[in-house]
Amino acid sequence: xxxxxxxxxxxxxxxxxxxxxxxxxxxxxxxxxxxxxxxxxxxxxxxxxxxxxxxxxxxxxxxxxxxxxxxxxxxxxxxxxxxxxxxxxxxxxxxxxxxxxxxxxxxxxxxxxxxxxxxxxxxxxxxxxxxxxxxxxx
Amino acid sequence: xxxxxxxxxxxxxxxxxxxxxxxxxxxxxxxxxxxxxxxxxxxxxxxxxxxxxxxxxxxxxxxxxxxxxxxxxxxxxxxxxxxxxxxxxxxxxxxxxxxxxxxxxxxxxxxxxxxxxxxxxxxxxxxxxxxxxxxxxx
DNA sequence: AAATATTTTGCAACAGTGTTGCATTTAATA
DNA sequence: TATTAAATGCAACACTGTTGCAAAATATTT
Numbered sequence: 001x002x003x004x005x006x007x008x009x010x011x012x013x014x015x016x017x018x019x020x021x022x023x024x025x026x027x028x029x030x031x032x033x034x035x036x037x038x039x040x041x042x043x044x045x046x047x048x049x050x051x052x053x054x055x056x057x058x059x060x061x062x063x064x065x066x067x068x069x070x071x072x073x074x075x076x077x078x079x080x081x082x083x084x085x086x087x088x089x090x091x092x093x094x095x096x097x098x099x100x101x102x103x104x105x106x107x108x109x110x111x112x113x114x115x116x117x118x119x120x121x122x123x124x125x126x127x128x129x130x131x132x133x134x135x136x137x138x
Numbered sequence: 139x140x141x142x143x144x145x146x147x148x149x150x151x152x153x154x155x156x157x158x159x160x161x162x163x164x165x166x167x168x169x170x171x172x173x174x175x176x177x178x179x180x181x182x183x184x185x186x187x188x189x190x191x192x193x194x195x196x197x198x199x200x201x202x203x204x205x206x207x208x209x210x211x212x213x214x215x216x217x218x219x220x221x222x223x224x225x226x227x228x229x230x231x232x233x234x235x236x237x238x239x240x241x242x243x244x245x246x247x248x249x250x251x252x253x254x255x256x257x258x259x260x261x262x263x264x265x266x267x268x269x270x271x272x273x274x275x276x
Numbered sequence: 277a278a279a280t281a282t283t284t285t286g287c288a289a290c291a292g293t294g295t296t297g298c299a300t301t302t303a304a305t306a
Numbered sequence: 307t308a309t310t311a312a313a314t315g316c317a318a319c320a321c322t323g324t325t326g327c328a329a330a331a332t333a334t335t336t
Binding site for chain 2: 066068069070073092094097105107108110111113114115116117118119120121122123124125126127128129130131132133136137
């Protein structure tokens, strides 16, 4: 449980029960979570606004990153060490159309891509939709 | 101007001024447009709801496709011929962090990507963020 | 050209998502 | 334990997107 406090401290954040619970939710559920998912998971414990602010803070500090799919915005833990200064995310997000879960493929990398003249890329975001191993098995 | 009517007819849609104006906006502006962009461009001519429904219809008929970036949802013309039955989009979307515009790189293709065992991909969506040629030049 | 059937539109109302200001409470520090 | 600074809860609001229904417009038939 002190793991949570350490992570928060490591990112220069005060320890609060809300932050511990949100962080804990991200660690337990493996897949990306939306604000609504968190509201559901944490019940009535915290105000909606507090959860929004917690997500915003976690984003800024590099604890989580945004994950986009056609249904909207979700968040997932940063596996690589990210900080306020530097976010590094060139891995792939996979959304299963069967179970609806989105997660990060940790050991994947987006290959080099030849862009037309003049385009200067800074960050890459690849979402693949399809069927995940668990749903393929059924 | 009959171009518009033809396109609509080709997708089995009735010709209405709203549909013509929305389609026209997509053709004139080259970049991806959000619902809000269209509301701005079309002024008070049409009800918000009508624009939402027009976008939904265009999506279903394969006239436009969704483009996701970190700010939310936009739409862009399908360059390849899409229909109600089949959407085919493996091109790349580029968002310029300087001018804020997102567009499709028409001659680009997402390369083959090796997924971990068991994942069955169906569709790919790659967003690259950076600086576009026009903004690099400045 | 007028009548009909069908689709589309505008309006009202609503649900969901996200933000801001401010007073109160809580966490860290001295 | 007292002080300081940050985080929370509440109220209010703006934005985004959806649904039901009556009125209007389109395409079709006569």
